[in-house]
Amino acid sequence: MTLISILIPALNEEDNVSTAYERVKAVFADLPGHEFELIFTDNHSTDRTFDILTGIARSDPRVRVIRFSRNVGYQRSVLTAYRAASGDCAIQLDCDMQDPPELIPLMLAKWREGHQVVYGVRRSLPDGPVVAAARRLFYALITWMSEDDLPRNAGEFRLTDRRILDELRGIEDHSPYVRGLISGMGFSQVGFEYDRQARTAGTSKFPFRAMLSLAIDGMINHSLLPLRIASFISLAVGLLTFVLMAGYLFGRLIFGQDWPAGFATTTVLLLMSITLNAMFMGILGEYVGRIFMQAKDLHRPIVEASLNFGGAEEVAAPRAARRVARSVQAAE
Known part of the structure; x- marks a missing residue:
């Protein structure tokens, strides 16, 4: 049985978390031989997001929730989710379902072909012309500036193999740019085109200021x-x-x-x-x-609460370290 980790960061997404859970569950109902764990990282939402996630996690042990003690930023929230993943591979989705989970079977098929990273390339964007042009300009600029092979027009919708997940466990970065970290690791990476959908509900929690901050992190973290x-x-x-x-x-x-x-x-x-x-x-x-x-600043986000984990320490402890500890105990 293949275990797939689905990673969904959330911030004030009370209108979307239930829909995201139902759509992911429906996809895996038609995927025999696959199990899933659904990891939500709640970036200290101030609405009912955590309460709804708590109810879902109580009814379905496959749903795991990490809530931070404060808003740690999108990238650090995502990196924590990658570290907590225990599946054979992990797939990152946006909570607003702009990246359709119905494409998961396609990503798994490409993964089985031997690719360690499968990423979605945005053929079209539901954003306005100004925002869409700004996004494409950023992708072109970061590709030109970076020494890493960053794919153009690729967002956060990607599948990542277990090998890369283990490598991410050892990375300590106060201002990570996860997309660049994964691209810079190499291995076999392949993209596929798709049309990004409109939000299912609510408004974007990623304003222009956040996009500008992400652009600066991307350019500084991956280029001299x-x-x-x-x-x-x-x-x-x-x-x-x-x-x-x-x-x-x-x-x-x-x-x-x-x-x-x-x-x-x-x-x-x-x-x-x-x-x-x-x-x-x-x-x-x-x-x-x-x-x-x-060598960058070493600061971990603080986990305020975790659901369906063994505890906050399980979220933070590297998987490889836990494997070594179990091996030592078995030897004794």
């Missing part, structure tokens, strides 16, 4: 290009300074320009000091950028 731009600018300023210095000296020595006493010397020294500072700051920035990519 901003630092390199700073280095290139410093070199350009240095070249300009050299030209100005040559001009001052040429004018003084060849044409005998009567500059005010100390003017040329002060100007040259000032420009030289600015140039050296800019160049060295650029060099330091390159090293700081590599340190930043290697």
